[in-house]
């Protein structure tokens with residue numbers, strides 16, 4: 001008999017094994033608390049289907065390279081020539097190998113000694129922290145750091161010591177209390193586009209003898225004169241031990257990367273569980289990423305267009321009264337607050353053809369849900385004008401004036417400016 005894979009909306013042909021009560025209760029909790037009570041039987045993530053003229057602001061393909069002919073050709077040629085290659089863990093790779101070549105090219109691009117390609121940004125972060133921390137290590141983590149960094153702390157059974165978002169004075173106090181350890185930050189924070197004060201961070205990290213890990217998922221490719229990332233652009237390469245990145249953002253592929261020392265790269269491949277126990281990337285993914293690296297390095301106009309588009313949109317939305325929570329990048333969040341208010345915002349945007357990404361718990365704190373707009377290099381002046389017009393038009397409908405984020409913005413602009421030295425106290 002042929003088993004057909006049924007589309008989602010059809011009745012299943014077969015029944016799964018019945019769940020024991022403890023699991024059934026847990027799953028039922030999700031349907032009751034979230035789907036029924038909070039989303040009124042709808043789904044916060046599933047709004048309209050975009051029409052042909054929709055503006056997509058949900059993809060992290062910031063440089064608009066996902067359909068670049070040179071990249072697609074390189075991946076297609078390789079797929080036809082090599083198929084899916086040898087399916088195995090990366091620990092078996094050595095000698096003359098395209099994956100190992102690409103590791104070195106990516107490392108050189110970032111101004112690093114060496115590097116390791118991983119199956120994803122998630123695998124890079126969890127694998128790295130699991131291999132550099134243990135139960136005796138305090139791991140200082142920005143409260144807004146990506147979930148994969150927190151998962152890494154769990155995988156290492158290490159002690160998470162959080163510090164307030166971008167609050168370097170709080171970080172310094174925590175280190176004073178708990179001693180040297182590992183510091184984890186994102187260069188650009190994925191939920192609201194705020195940027196880590198890397199220079200101060202490096203100063204604190206170096207003085208206190210900590211290991212520094214910077215997740216550059218949202219700055220690799222987009223920041224620096226050739227896309228080498230924010231750490232390199234600031235001249236801090238020799239003071240940051242590890243830079244990690246998802247290559248599913250500006251690189252528009254499916255992989256992760258860790259920059260490190262040559263000595264560490266060998267250690268990592270034999271100590272990190274995702275590196276040992278999960279199969280490595282496929283040949284055509286490597287070929288595609290190698291071509292992407294050239295495009296990103298050479299096509300400066302993409303970075304310039306992205307930067308200009310993001311700056312224009314940030315300024316316009318700020319002027320309209322939206323609180324952008326300190327975004328200084330291509331990630332712009334409209335923080336609607338409760339999940340119900342976020343559904344109202346989603347519907348207002350989508351009805352007018354603007355599609356962002358809904359972020360809610362556990363990606364944000366409860367009641368700080370938001371719609372993230374990811375800007376890209378190919379947005380035309382007309383598209384940008386349409387986004388701004390829509391955001392102007394919906395302010396009443398979505399209750400912008402009543403959002404907690406709007407009240408915070410008003411309070412901040414009414415407050416007297418802090419004396420300069422208070423920021424570094």
Ligand SMILES: Cc1ncc(COP(=O)(O)O)c(C=O)c1O
Nearest residue numbers: 120121122146190217246247248
């Ligand atoms: C800052 C950051 N780190 C890591 C990841 C995980 O990357 P990937 O999707 O490649 O697993 C993401 C993606 O959501 C991210 O935004």
